Amino acid sequence: MKVLVSVKRVVDYNVRIQVKSDGSGVVTDGVKFSMNPFDEIAMEEAVRLREKGKVTEIVAVTIGGAKNEETLRSALAFGADRAIHIKEEGEVQPLTAAKAFAAVLKKEGAQLFLCGKQAIDDDANQTGQMVASLLDIAQATFASKVEVDGSKAQITREIDAGLETLEVDLPAVVSVDLRLNEPRYLKLPDIMKAKKKPIETIGLGDVGVAVEAGTKTVKVAPPPARAKGVMVKTVDELVSALKAKGLV
Amino acid sequence: MKHPFYTEDHEAFRQQLRRFVEKEIAPNIDKWEAAEELPRELHRKAAEAGLLQIGFPEACGGAEVDPFYGIVVTEELARAGSGGLIASLMSHGIGTPPVAHVGNAEQKERFVRPVLAGEKIAALAITEPGGGSDVANIRTRAVRDGDHYVVNGSKTFITSGMRADFITTAVRTGGDGMGGVSLLVIEGNTPGLTRSPLHKMGWWCSDTATLYFDNCRVPVANRIGPENAGFMAIMMNFNNERLMLAAQAWAFAQVCYEESLAYARERQTFGKPLIRNQVIRHKLVDMRTRNEAVKANLDMAAWRIGQKQFPVAELSMLKNFATTSLEWVANEAMQIFGGAGYLRGAKVERIYRETKVLTIGGGSLEIMKDLAAKQMGY
Numbered sequence: 001m002k003v004l005v006s007v008k009r010v011v012d013y014n015v016r017i018q019v020k021s022d023g024s025g026v027v028t029d030g031v032k033f034s035m036n037p038f039d040e041i042a043m044e045e046a047v048r049l050r051e052k053g054k055v056t057e058i059v060a061v062t063i064g065g066a067k068n069e070e071t072l073r074s075a076l077a078f079g080a081d082r083a084i085h086i087k088e089e090g091e092v093q094p095l096t097a098a099k100a101f102a103a104v105l106k107k108e109g110a111q112l113f114l115c116g117k118q119a120i121d122d123d124a125n126q127t128g129q130m131v132a133s134l135l136d137i138a139q140a141t142f143a144s145k146v147e148v149d150g151s152k153a154q155i156t157r158e159i160d161a162g163l164e165t166l167e168v169d170l171p172a173v174v175s176v177d178l179r180l181n182e183p184r185y186l187k188l189p190d191i192m193k194a195k196k197k198p199i200e201t202i203g204l205g206d207v208g209v210a211v212e213a214g215t216k217t218v219k220v221a222p223p224p225a226r227a228k229g230v231m232v233k234t235v236d237e238l239v240s241a242l243k244a245k246g247l248v
Numbered sequence: 249m250k251h252p253f254y255t256e257d258h259e260a261f262r263q264q265l266r267r268f269v270e271k272e273i274a275p276n277i278d279k280w281e282a283a284e285e286l287p288r289e290l291h292r293k294a295a296e297a298g299l300l301q302i303g304f305p306e307a308c309g310g311a312e313v314d315p316f317y318g319i320v321v322t323e324e325l326a327r328a329g330s331g332g333l334i335a336s337l338m339s340h341g342i343g344t345p346p347v348a349h350v351g352n353a354e355q356k357e358r359f360v361r362p363v364l365a366g367e368k369i370a371a372l373a374i375t376e377p378g379g380g381s382d383v384a385n386i387r388t389r390a391v392r393d394g395d396h397y398v399v400n401g402s403k404t405f406i407t408s409g410m411r412a413d414f415i416t417t418a419v420r421t422g423g424d425g426m427g428g429v430s431l432l433v434i435e436g437n438t439p440g441l442t443r444s445p446l447h448k449m450g451w452w453c454s455d456t457a458t459l460y461f462d463n464c465r466v467p468v469a470n471r472i473g474p475e476n477a478g479f480m481a482i483m484m485n486f487n488n489e490r491l492m493l494a495a496q497a498w499a500f501a502q503v504c505y506e507e508s509l510a511y512a513r514e515r516q517t518f519g520k521p522l523i524r525n526q527v528i529r530h531k532l533v534d535m536r537t538r539n540e541a542v543k544a545n546l547d548m549a550a551w552r553i554g555q556k557q558f559p560v561a562e563l564s565m566l567k568n569f570a571t572t573s574l575e576w577v578a579n580e581a582m583q584i585f586g587g588a589g590y591l592r593g594a595k596v597e598r599i600y601r602e603t604k605v606l607t608i609g610g611g612s613l614e615i616m617k618d619l620a621a622k623q624m625g626y
Contacts, residue, residue, distance in 0.1 A: 186264050186298075187264075
């Protein structure tokens with residue numbers, strides 16, 4: 001069985017995000033980027049499925065500019081056999097990405113599409129669902145457990161009331177949640193071997209997709225700065241301070 | 249811009265190590281320091297993260313890479329602010345190379361592979377209570393008896409000595425001087441081996457021991473290389489040890505600098521951040537200046553070792569330069585931190601306590617100078 005895993009290059013989760021002074025976006029110059037952490041979990045799950053003998057080939061896919069190759073190299077170091085880079089230097093919104101991934105999924109004939117439940121940059125949480133919808137195949141989102149058996153997969157999801165288990169027919173889209181697994185450390189020999197694995201670079205035109213911009217970013221603003229705290233000496237003082245603010 | 253020595257692969261590996269240190273080490277290091285020991289589990293985790301294998305042949309489970317990876321490992325481990333962590337977690341870095349380079353295939357399988365997998369712990373035992381850097385005159389004796397050597401004597405200041413499973417030990421099998429020294433791997437469970445812990449000024453989480461050998465029977469099959477040919481293997485081993493000690497000194501000096509810079513920006517005195525005082529800014533620049541000089545020197549030495557050169561004099565001088573520079577930088581860091589640096593729990597406090605071990609261990613400052621002088625024909 002073949003698995004397609006989508007990975008996205010995002011500003012590293014450790015970076016303190018700064019908004020550009022003109023409000024057009026966030027500062028990305030000189031900022032560290034890495035693979036979206038949820039996508040790392042998707043990669044890890046794909047590798048574990050292969051280790052269990054359920055998967056024979058792992059293909060990583062990404063869409064974006066030239067620097068996205070770094071992210072694909074990480075996916076290859078994780079254990080992807082090969083990678084596909086849909087090169088697009090301009091802004092890519094979820095629908096464009098979903099259409100491109102759907103086309104690749106169809107062309108590759110993969111039985112499973114794994115992705116992070118959302119990317120930590122825009123938190124859109126849309127692409128996986130759109131891929132399933134575009135191809136009219138099953139979807140199971142926010143997976144906390146993935147079991148593949150023949151032509152079906154059982155997916156456990158964490159919901160408010162507890163755990164929900166879905167059974168989906170393959171091919172299917174599965175988006176993964178935080179507690180599905182803990183991604184491994186990439187070993188140096190794997191990082192080095194990843195250099196020799198193939199990356200196929202294609203354009204959006206090659207998969208018959210045009211860039212769409214359904215939404216327009218009007219303004220990006222930082223959250224309001226936290227006001228300076230006040231030290232209180234007694235509980236009475238605390239209560240009256242809270243009352244004065246109308247909080248109790 | 250491309251760095252002459254460090255590539256994207258070094259950087260990718262560094263990111264993995266950073267995650268490992270933040271997750272597995274930083275939250276626990278104070279606990280391990282207090283316990284004066286690292287858990288065995290950490291060695292297994294470190295092997296999974298791929299940091300124990302660096303620099304060892306692939307044939308025994310290692311990753312054969314350039315010496316800059318060793319520097320990257322040291323830099324990232326140093327971020328936890330504990331020299332004992334590096335000394336003890338990486339004690340195989342001095343204990344195992346003689347087996348990996350001089351040992352036979354069977355010895356590599358037995359004594360190298362499980363260590364690189366984090367299942368066993370290795371140590372190097374050269375120094376004796378009766379003499380420190382004087383390797384040619386060691387007194388621990390191994391007398392041949394059939395298929396065994398019978399070992400008597402003692403070793404001291406042995407890093408990971410309390411926990412080690414495989415102790416690469418210098419013994420006297422022949423006459424006086426350097427021509428009578430052999431290397432034996434003495435296993436931790438050998439009857440007649442007893443160990444006692446040593447409590448130190450720094451490097452607390454590293455279990456340092458004195459080892460006593462009382463009629464220990466060691467199979468001849470555990471001898472590394474030919475009989476009486478151990479001295480060269482020991483000396484070759486020192487080259488890399490000194491490079492790594494210099495890397496440690498550089499890495500901790502850089503931690504001191506970074507910690508001091510962050511503190512100077514944050515700490516308010518007389519109504520302004522500490523760093524707004526010229527005297528503090530100058531201290532920081534002086535610290536950085538020394539660090540840059542040490543790093544340039546270190547990278548050059550690493551490059552030469554990567555080219556299979558053995559610049560003994562340069563390595564001796566580098567070790568002295570890096571470790572004395574750390575003493576100076578750590579002292580300045582303490583001065584910038586003031587009272588806060590004097591408190592247990594501050595990284596600079598621990599690093600300051602641990603500067604001395606680096607000017608002494610792996611060849612003392614004075615021995616290094618003499619070695620350099622001899623090498624340069626003075």
